[in-house]
Amino acid sequence: MTDNYFCKQLSSMVQTICVCGAGTMGSSIAQLAAQSGYKTILFDLSEEMLTKSKTAISKNLQALVYKQRLKSEEAVAILNRIIFTRHIKDCTAHLVIEAILEKAQAKIDLIKELAVLNSPETIFATNTSSISIQKIAEATSKPSHVVGMHFFNPATIMKLVEVVKTFQTSSSVVDQVIGVTKAMGKTPVICNDAPGFIVNRIARHYYLEALKLIEQGLADVDTVDEVLQTAGFKMGPFKLMDLIGMDINYSVTNIVWEALGRPERLTPSPVQKAKVEANELGRKTGKGFYNYSNTNK
Numbered sequence: 001m002t003d004n005y006f007c008k009q010l011s012s013m014v015q016t017i018c019v020c021g022a023g024t025m026g027s028s029i030a031q032l033a034a035q036s037g038y039k040t041i042l043f044d045l046s047e048e049m050l051t052k053s054k055t056a057i058s059k060n061l062q063a064l065v066y067k068q069r070l071k072s073e074e075a076v077a078i079l080n081r082i083i084f085t086r087h088i089k090d091c092t093a094h095l096v097i098e099a100i101l102e103k104a105q106a107k108i109d110l111i112k113e114l115a116v117l118n119s120p121e122t123i124f125a126t127n128t129s130s131i132s133i134q135k136i137a138e139a140t141s142k143p144s145h146v147v148g149m150h151f152f153n154p155a156t157i158m159k160l161v162e163v164v165k166t167f168q169t170s171s172s173v174v175d176q177v178i179g180v181t182k183a184m185g186k187t188p189v190i191c192n193d194a195p196g197f198i199v200n201r202i203a204r205h206y207y208l209e210a211l212k213l214i215e216q217g218l219a220d221v222d223t224v225d226e227v228l229q230t231a232g233f234k235m236g237p238f239k240l241m242d243l244i245g246m247d248i249n250y251s252v253t254n255i256v257w258e259a260l261g262r263p264e265r266l267t268p269s270p271v272q273k274a275k276v277e278a279n280e281l282g283r284k285t286g287k288g289f290y291n292y293s294n295t296n297k
């Protein structure tokens, strides 16, 4: 590597990582894993999402070559380290990182199916933003090997990873996940399994209060974003919701709200629901609070 931005120190037990879901997060996590030297399998049911992901990763790596952060032969090697597949039988690894849709049953079904194909020592990490890790773990045959590994968007850039443990997660699993996280150049923070963990519990207010301002006609989207950015936040709440994807943001809001006993202050916004129903999910559909067809917002 041209500099030490990418950490090559692999955690000894984990050499192969399978990332499930090639969407916003899965694609970025797979790039990060491959950049960090892991043999990487990226699994999705959708051929279209796999193709989109391969194109995006290739473009990102080319941008790093252009910025002289990477040599072109390294970019080729990183891309070659990733197997893009629609076949679940290819998904055997030391560590599985699940990043499919934010639905508990879908995650449980996938992990159960993968557990049959994998070794009993395989670790199943979920990138869920809000679903109880315990709920997922107790539905599997080996709850000690289920853990939360909550990356932020985009995973290649954002430093923090919440490593979420339950009372059943084995300490060796936590240690190994911390080792991988550090080998990826990230900063792991161990969290207890609680609704929204730490970041998403606090961040709900960032989105919901911004949404209330526009619902009540007190400010518009541009003004809120501009004010918050000028106040020092890296991204305004509406730009951030568009980056995350409103389907995910709305699911997370509902899950945290329900899990905490439906407190009034965390009530999901009708604007979130309307955006999901209109398929205005943000960057991933080309329109959210902003239009992405011709802009660089």
Ligand SMILES: NC(=O)c1ccc[n+]([C@@H]2O[C@H](COP(=O)([O-])OP(=O)(O)OC[C@H]3O[C@@H](n4cnc5c(N)ncnc54)[C@H](O)[C@@H]3O)[C@@H](O)[C@H]2O)c1
Pocket: 020, 021, 022, 023, 024, 025, 026, 043, 044, 045, 046, 049, 098, 099, 100, 101, 102, 103, 106, 110, 127, 128, 129, 130, 150, 151, 152, 153, 243, 244, 245, 248, 252, 284
């Ligand atoms: N978007 C964010 O900013 C963000 C940040 C942190 C965590 N997360 C979490 O990461 C997970 C993924 O979110 P996302 O934004 O990447 O979603 P996304 O909608 O962009 O991508 C989900 C992908 O999963 C695929 N998929 C669905 N079911 C599948 C299955 N059974 N097997 C394999 N692939 C399947 C879909 O085809 C799609 O490509 C969610 O749990 C979310 O809460 C999202």
